[in-house]
Amino acid sequence: MKLRKKVLFSSVAVLALLALAITAFAAAPIGFDDKEIRIGQWGPQTGPAAAWGNVARGSKLLFDVVNEEGGIHGRKIKYFIRDDMYNPAQTVAVVKELVERQGVFAFVGGVGAACGMAVKNYLAANKIIWVGPSAAYNDFVFPVNPYLFAVYPLYKDEASILTKYIVEKLKTKKIGMLYQNDGYGKDGLSGVKERLATYKMSLVAEIPVEPTEKDLASQILKLKNSGAETVVMYVNPTAAVISLRTSATIGFKPQWVSSNTLSDYGLMYKITGGLWEGVITGAFAEIVDSKHPLMVKYREAAKRLTPEERWGVFYYAGILFADPLVEALRRVGRNLSTEATLKALNSIKDYQSIGPKITWTEKIHQGTDSVQIHKCGPGASSIMLQDWTANDLATWKK
């Protein structure tokens, strides 16, 4: 009888504790409380793509500045960076940890199309907002995902704008293309071809490269023999270095034009030993030494708060990708909720920070089709060739 009483008492106690715990969890607002809003980002801090890890650290600078200025309606931003090593399986693990254990309200940035695709549906299923993926990928935004808002201009749009510049401003007749044999390169190729078709022109050579190839001699020889005066390249930084070095060794000197992924002139100039000078690229953000008031503000903040970081384009891209979420949270006010934030994000129209104007509606979550065009000058300096330009051929807007 004594034992039965003990068991009964213990069971009641356990049940009561469980009930309390459940009530406590149910009452806790997910992702924020009166004092903080929890925001996360995954990014490769180690591993093969760690060079892009500065995107996540750039977002941290923005949140630190926001917190210094008093936060958003009395709430400070608590920011979590997790290293996924550019490995989609690892992305899933770190995102689940942030959602289920840390209770983040939203994600910003996130390097890598494959990494993003690995968690896209999970985030939507858990009603977690994701702003500014650090990759231009059609499947992120078409069809529209109610929780995902893209800032990064699509490669196809950028390639189309660059090609228009090549034909109309550089007056080039013979254009060749070197493209990475994946979604990134093929989107670029598609944009170039679409634009050239409007001039009744076609590429004199279109040559694929695999991302890991270390010898591009035959490809560069083919470009040289095609008579290409301008070569558009949608490749990774190492392939770009090999292309320029190989061209120099065989006396091939075209005008190189490239995507924004190679717009970190500080890095590209250094690793090509100065061969990057003269290369024209698209750009999704202002030039590195821009006089734009926000660029000045963040550059000064970076000197003060993170002097160890190089002020390069992918570092401040972290600011660009995260900034619209901060703007939406400001518009929401004190009564924060996922629904209210989604409403605020969907109402963002022609909002501009250090990149192109961003517009989102309930039906379109690709924020922009505009890029600037820059040129690498002496000593890795940036020269602005063309200000924000939209792609008049972009069909997704209609």
Added chain:
Amino acid sequence: MPIGQLLVEGLAIGACYGLFATAVVIIYKTSEVVNFAQGEMAMFSSFVAFHILSVYHYPFWLAFIMTMIFSILLGVLIEFLFLRPAKHPSILGMIVITLGAEMFLMGLASWKWGAEQQHFALPLDQRVTYEPVSGMVINNWTIAVLVVATVVMLLLYVFFKYTKLGVAMRATQQNKLAAKIMGINTGRIFSFAWGLSSLIGATAGMFFASRAALDPVFMMEPFLRAFAAAVLGGLMSIPGVIIGGGLMGLIENFFGYYWPHWKPIVAFIVIILVLCLRPSGLFARHYVKKV
């Protein structure tokens, strides 16, 4: 079709593959172990050269000599610390240990020098070119890699064929126990093989780095190709792997000129075909071990 230029480019990159493949073969000749850390050992040594050049600003040749010494020590150390402590390891076990060493070196390099690409240049201006025959441009890098690969191949051929140490290394590979009974210090042989292999690998690594960019993963792809070249030439033959590398470079470049989509895999298809007909590779004699 620029035949002359494709020939030059194919032979140059092929010599680079061949040079690196000899590093793989030296370890294989001694212990029958394929060293999967070979690429990362070369990467690490190249980073050391980069560090000496960019931080201490020493002249290139001094940095080169210091790097060569470092690379020998690195090879010896990896053998001593990673492989020697293994008790009665199987070949597969040893290969797995080399995979561990690969990860360790990659992590160490990422931690020390970061993951951003770095510029690494040999004191050979690639923009200085010569045109001995019309349509056949040769630059300093190409000349250097061809000369170095040829010299290394000749020296190693003589070493393995005619020197006591070389013969002892071959004996150790064929029967470690018998070699021990004959008075060969097999422990020292392994250390020497790893040191020599690391030295040649580091030389090849610097050639690759000066053609592309230096980062902790830059030798992964060249290692695969060099390994394939070694298999093509025959894993036991030094001239065979250099010729295998050359063939690989030529096949890739000629084929890649017409069908760029197929360039990365064409050499591997050829290798599969060759191995179907000659399982030991083109230049190695097949031998059977009694069990």
